[in-house]
Structures are given as structure tokens and as C-alpha cells.
Amino acid sequence: MSGFRHIAMFAWAEGTTTGQQQEVAAKLSELPAVIPEVGALSLGTDAGVNPGNYDFVVVGDFASRDDYIAYRDHPAHRAVVDGYITPILARRAAIQYEM
Template sequence: MSGFRHVVMFRWAEGTTTGQQDEVAAKLRELPGVIPGIREYGVGVNAGVNPGAYDFVVVADFADRDAYLVYRDHPVHRAVVDEYITPIAAERASIQYEP
């Protein structure tokens, strides 16, 4: 596969509700319909198989680095991050790479 991949994982703050997590997932799932350049987009909740894992992941594929940058800086994406994710995120880890 050619292109550019973005992976981000979150650990939610203690006290984060299932409703808040569901709201984050729902808001993120709307982004491919709003932001051009997203090839594939998936979000998921940790299956709980291994201890110490993160709680939530986003895996997004783009045609190239420039398409990722459009997504990263898009005001709708920034609003989701600022309004729904940042208030409940305790930790965040991310990587971007060319698969």
C-alpha cells in the first residue's frame, strides 16, 4: 500500500463514562464524510485482551502526507479534538508513517 497512515491511541481519564467514549467514536466517524482525502478511517475500543493497553485507537489512511495535513488541521477535526477528546484524555500516543 502506498500513502500515509496516522495512528493515535488514547487512555481516558478516570471517571470517563461509556457515553463520553461513544460520543467521541461517533464524532470521529463523521469526519470521513466532511474532510476530503481520507481513504480509510477506523476507530475502536480496546478489546481488553492484554493488560496495559490503551483504551481507544484511530487508524486513518490518506493518499499522501499533504492529505493527512489537511485532516490534521481541518477545523471540524480540531473541534472534535478540542471539545470531545481533550477533556477526557489522560494520555495520547501517535505515529504517522508511510506504509
């Protein structure tokens, strides 16, 4: 397999509502239709099996590093990050790698 993968994990701030979390997921799920460079976008909420986990994950697959960068910098993605994620974010971890 070839391509480029981006994984971002989020821990929500105390007091974040279920509605806010669902809104983040809904807004992120709209991005593949808006940003053609997105090959696949998978979203998930932690299953609650282990304590201390992050709350939410985004896994994005792209054909190339350049396609990931186009997604990262796209105004629609930036609007989701700035308007929906950042206001409720306690911490974030991310990694990108060649597949």
C-alpha cells in the same frame, strides 16, 4: 501499497463515562464525510485482553502526507479533538508513516 497512515491511541481519564467514549467515536466517524482527504478511518475500543493497553485507537489512511496534514488541521477534526477528546484524555500516543 502507497499512502500515509496515522495511528493515534488514547487512554481515557478516570471517571470517563461510556457515553463520552461513544460520543468520541461517533464524532470521529463523521469526519470522512466532511474531510475529503480522508481515505479511510478505522476506530476501535480495546478488547481488554492485556492489562495496561490504551483504551481507544484511530487509524487513518490518506493518499499522501499532505492529505493527512489537511485532516490534522481541518476545523472539523480540531473541533472533535478540542471539544470531545481533550477533556477526557489521560494520555495519547501517535505515529505517522509512509505506506
